[in-house]
Amino acid sequence: MGLITKTHQSYYNKSQGFIGNSSTAAFTLTTVAFSTIPSSVIVFVGGKEINTNNYSYSSPTVTFTGNVSNADVLNTNGTPISGKIIEIKPAGAANKFGDYRYISLNNLIDNYLVAFVGSGKLIPNVTRTDVIFHAKRGVQEFSYDVSRTEKIQEIEVGPSLSMPMPQDYIHYVRFSFVDAMGIEHIIYPSRYTSKPSESILQDDDYNYLFDVDGTLLTGTPVINDRFTNFDNRKFTGEFGEEDMSYDANTGLQKLTAQGGRKGINPETSQKNGVFIIDELNGKISFSSELSGKVITIKYISDGLGTDDEMKIHKFAEDAMYKYITHAIASSRVDFPEYIINRFRKERRAATRNAKLRLSSLKISELEQVMRGKSKFIKH
Amino acid sequence: MAISVDKVYKTVLSILNKESRGFLTPEEFNKIGAQIQLDILDQHFYDYNRSVVKHNSGRGVEQYGNIPQKIEEKIDPFYKSVNLTLSSSKLTIPSDLYKIIDITTTDKLKQIEKVNKKNLSYLLSSSYTAPSSSFPVYYQTDSKFAIEPTTSGQLTVEYIKTPLDPVWGYTQDSTTGALAFSNETTGSSVTPPTGKEDFTLHSSDRVQLILGILKYAGLVISDPTVIQAANAEENKTIQLENS
Numbered sequence: 001m002g003l004i005t006k007t008h009q010s011y012y013n014k015s016q017g018f019i020g021n022s023s024t025a026a027f028t029l030t031t032v033a034f035s036t037i038p039s040s041v042i043v044f045v046g047g048k049e050i051n052t053n054n055y056s057y058s059s060p061t062v063t064f065t066g067n068v069s070n071a072d073v074l075n076t077n078g079t080p081i082s083g084k085i086i087e088i089k090p091a092g093a094a095n096k097f098g099d100y101r102y103i104s105l106n107n108l109i110d111n112y113l114v115a116f117v118g119s120g121k122l123i124p125n126v127t128r129t130d131v132i133f134h135a136k137r138g139v140q141e142f143s144y145d146v147s148r149t150e151k152i153q154e155i156e157v158g159p160s161l162s163m164p165m166p167q168d169y170i171h172y173v174r175f176s177f178v179d180a181m182g183i184e185h186i187i188y189p190s191r192y193t194s195k196p197s198e199s200i201l202q203d204d205d206y207n208y209l210f211d212v213d214g215t216l217l218t219g220t221p222v223i224n225d226r227f228t229n230f231d232n233r234k235f236t237g238e239f240g241e242e243d244m245s246y247d248a249n250t251g252l253q254k255l256t257a258q259g260g261r262k263g264i265n266p267e268t269s270q271k272n273g274v275f276i277i278d279e280l281n282g283k284i285s286f287s288s289e290l291s292g293k294v295i296t297i298k299y300i301s302d303g304l305g306t307d308d309e310m311k312i313h314k315f316a317e318d319a320m321y322k323y324i325t326h327a328i329a330s331s332r333v334d335f336p337e338y339i340i341n342r343f344r345k346e347r348r349a350a351t352r353n354a355k356l357r358l359s360s361l362k363i364s365e366l367e368q369v370m371r372g373k374s375k376f377i378k379h
Numbered sequence: 380m381a382i383s384v385d386k387v388y389k390t391v392l393s394i395l396n397k398e399s400r401g402f403l404t405p406e407e408f409n410k411i412g413a414q415i416q417l418d419i420l421d422q423h424f425y426d427y428n429r430s431v432v433k434h435n436s437g438r439g440v441e442q443y444g445n446i447p448q449k450i451e452e453k454i455d456p457f458y459k460s461v462n463l464t465l466s467s468s469k470l471t472i473p474s475d476l477y478k479i480i481d482i483t484t485t486d487k488l489k490q491i492e493k494v495n496k497k498n499l500s501y502l503l504s505s506s507y508t509a510p511s512s513s514f515p516v517y518y519q520t521d522s523k524f525a526i527e528p529t530t531s532g533q534l535t536v537e538y539i540k541t542p543l544d545p546v547w548g549y550t551q552d553s554t555t556g557a558l559a560f561s562n563e564t565t566g567s568s569v570t571p572p573t574g575k576e577d578f579t580l581h582s583s584d585r586v587q588l589i590l591g592i593l594k595y596a597g598l599v600i601s602d603p604t605v606i607q608a609a610n611a612e613e614n615k616t617i618q619l620e621n622s
Contacts, residue, residue, distance in 0.1 A: 106513050120435040129508050129516070136507045258607045307513075 004100070007033055011097070015089040020080025027086060029060040038090030045073040046084040052144045054078055060089055103317055105310035109135050112324055122343075126328055129350065134327040136304055138320050139312065143303035144170070146354050147313050154178070157290045161228055165282040166297065168305035175275050175297040177290055184296060187286070190274035191267075192235075196221040197280035225284075227276070232289050237264045238271055316354035322347040380520065381456065382578040382585050384545045385560045387412065391592050395605065398601035403596050405547045405570075412578065413544035414589035419584055420477070420542065423454050453581040459540040462533045470517075470524040470534060477548065478539040482517055482524060485535050491526060492516045587616065 009017050016033035018024075029037050037060040043050040054066045054074060064078035072211040073084050080086050103111075109131055117123045117131070148175050153166050176184035179200035199221040201209040211218040232238070274288040277283075286295070303309050312320050388408050395403060401412075419483070430446040433439060441448070457477065462485055463470045481492040493501060494516045502508050502516065510516040510527040517524045526534070547557045548569045564574035580588060590609045597605030 107429070109514075119431050127494070128514065129494065130513055131501060133505075133507050 005032070006035070010034060011351065013087065013089070014093040014095070015044075015087045018080075018086040018088075020082055020084040020086055022075055022079050022082040025065070025077065025079045026061050026063045027088065029062070029088060038093075038096060040091040042089045042091050044087040044089070045080045045089075046071055050074070062358050099311075101313055102311035103314055105135060105312070108111065108312055108317065108320060112321055116321065122325055123328055130328060131324060134318070134324045134331075136175060136310075136325065138323040139304055139310060140302040140310065141323070142316055142320065142354075144300060145302075146316050146319065146351060147358055150298050152302055154294060155297070156294050157286050159290065159291060161288060161291055162283050162285045163297075165277075165284060166299060166301075168301040169282075170300050170302050172277075173300060175284075175296075176296050177272060178294045178296060184348070185272045187273050187290070187295065188267075188270070190276050190287070193223065193227055193276060195276050195278035195281075195283075195285060196223055197278065199223075227285065228288055230288070232271070232273070232287055235268055236271055237269050242320070313354075313358060315357035319347070319350035319354040322350040380582050382580050382582055382588060384412070384547050384575055384577045385562075385591065387545075387578065387585065387589060388547045388560075390589050391596060394589075394593060395557065395596060404547055407596075408545055408592070410542060411592050411595040412547075412588075414595065415588055416542050416545060416578055416580055418591060419580060419587055420454070420457060420539075423450055426450050426480070429456070436566065449583075453584060454539060456579050456581055457539045457542060458537070460535055460537045462535050464533050465526065465531050468526045468529040468531070470526070472519070472522055472524060473536060473538065473540075475540045476536075476538045477541040479519075479540065480537040482526075482533050483537070485533050489513070489515070491534065494518055498525075542579035543576050545570060545578045546573065546576040548573075587613070590616075 007016070009015060009032035018027045029035065029041075034286075039059060041057050041062060042060055043055055043057075047068065050064075050073070051069045053068055054070055055062055055064045055078065064074060064080065065256050066078045067074035067076055073081055075081060109128070112131055112135070113128060117126055119125075129253075151166065151168070155163055157163070175187040175189075177187060178184055198216075198218040201217040201219050203209055211217055271289065273287045273293075275284055275286050275290075278285065284297075301309070304312075322343070326340070326347040329340050329343050384481060388405070391403060391408065391588075397569065407564055427447060427450040429502075430439075430450055434445075434447050459473075459475070461473060463473070479493070482493075485488060485490075492514070502510065512528065512530075515526055515528060515530060517526045519525075522538070548561045548563060548571065548603045550561045550568055551558055551570065560575070561569045562575060563569045564576075565572065569575075578588060592614050593609040594606050594613075597603065
């Protein structure tokens with residue numbers, strides 16, 4: 001049996017279709033079109049959305065009852081006019097496609113238990129709970145290294161120059177600000193400052209202050225204000241207008257050094273801005289020139305945030321089976337070391353394969369990039 | 380296919396009476412038969428375990444020589460499946476449960492996994508392994524199966540049932556007092572009134588069943604030769620299976 005069990009219409013339109021014959025008033029949804037029968041629906045007849053007063057829905061059946069405001073497609077008794085196409089969609093259906101690329105975690109665990117666990121198989125016995133644990137750990141590891149599930153959030157930086165970490169944030173891949181043309185410019189992390197997790201309050205003699213419970217009193221770190229308010233040009237070495245024009249009060253040295261950038265630090269000589277991460281409080285701060293700019297955060301999650309995310313790309317399916325097998329075998333005492341080593345080698349080979357497949361290296365695309373290598377580069 | 384209680388009783392009697400060793404009453408036969416049936420059923424699980432290990436060590440053969448399959452067929456007559464309704468996320472353990480096989484949703488698409496009660500608190504508190512609607516679990520108490528997470532509706536319980544006790548139902552001739560087997564399953568003229576009940580065992584267990592009954596019958600009629608003969612036969616069978 002093929003793996004596709006749904007109709008084309010249910011995939012592309014997220015709907016099930018019927019044809020009216022002027023006599024049938026009740027239309028029943030089937031699991032051929034929907035993996036789970038929806039709890040509420042929207043109904044279209046002849047491409048026109050039907051007034052909700054003209055039908056009732058009792059899962060899984062839609063029954064037409066009238067034709068108020070829909071007389072062009074429904075008869076007086078509600079039955080769709082003969083030849084009209086009836087389309088029934090779940091209310092609020094997500095407009096997502098491409099699930100065929102993935103295998104769900106639940107499916108993967110069931111497949112694993114069927115194919116790998118049992119007497120005479122690789123793993124003679126294991127509890128399903130153990131398999132679930134290792135499979136979920138596998139999804140995490142694969143999210144970090146193999147499939148690199150990169151999520152992208154877009155926000156506008158407010159006056160506070162700070163944003164909370166995304167809910168399922170594990171680590172960042174790249175921060176960028178988006179210019180007027182929609183092109184991303186990378187924002188680099190600042191290595192020259194940090195975000196104190198607490199600022200200890202001190203008296204005039206620099207002694208620490210405590211409250212009545214003996215707990216240290218803390219305040220807002222001064223470094224925050226300084227970082228927010230600092231003049232970025234002093235950091236990046238960027239020229240200002242005053243540096244480019246003649247001023248009798250400007251030192252001769254400045255004029256003669258115009259254009260010369262001796263001693264500049266290339267790492268900081270960019271004007272995209274910088275960010276720092278407050279790991280303890282889960283916040284990300286940006287330098288002041290990013291205020292009001294649209295930024296994108298590409299970050300890695302662990303693939304376990306929601307049930308919908310718990311899936312594995314089919315390119316990595318085999319690697320996942322090998323991962324689980326090795327993880328189970330290596331956590332038990334009844335497997336000989338040479339068997340565990342065999343599983344380890346198989347896991348590595350399969351993981352490498354999965355990485356290669358998912359890295360999506362295409363000859364024609366590489367060719368296009370490499371065309372630039374023969375271009376004359378001026379320095 | 381069940382083993383006829385009448386055939387077994389008559390065979391036992393014919394062996395016992397061959398040399399006028401004695402007589403086994405229907406009531407005694409029924410009690411001994413129930414005991415032996417349970418004994419044989421329990422032995423099947425050990426035999427199955429042993430034969431699977433042997434089979435997987437590369438010494439098994441397919442088709443007619445597939446012993447694990449043969450033993451599975453012997454256990455299959457005791458298989459039972461019932462749909463039970465959850466009450467406060469608990470199922471009442473069926474009264475005839477001998478060994479649980481599985482608990483699943485009624486559409487059989489989702490298995491409820493049995494977990495060790497000792498590990499339950501770890502399972503429930505772990506974010507990775509906490510029972511979910513996709514992977515529910517259960518644990519067993521004295522009279523209930525408790526399902527986690529809280530679930531309602533019906534579940535299917537598949538298990539090996541405890542067999543009904545065999546009953547050799549009979550009628551008694553009012554003149555001669557002779558006992559005659561009655562095939563009735565119920566009726567006031569039959570003794571006992573519940574009627575006859577065949578052995579649930581697979582027909583291939585008939586020999587072992589008769590030998591087992593003879594052993595106990597030897598004790599009842601105080602004849603050690605019967606016990607010795609039955610034991611010798613049984614040992615021969617065991618040796619054959621292990622060779």
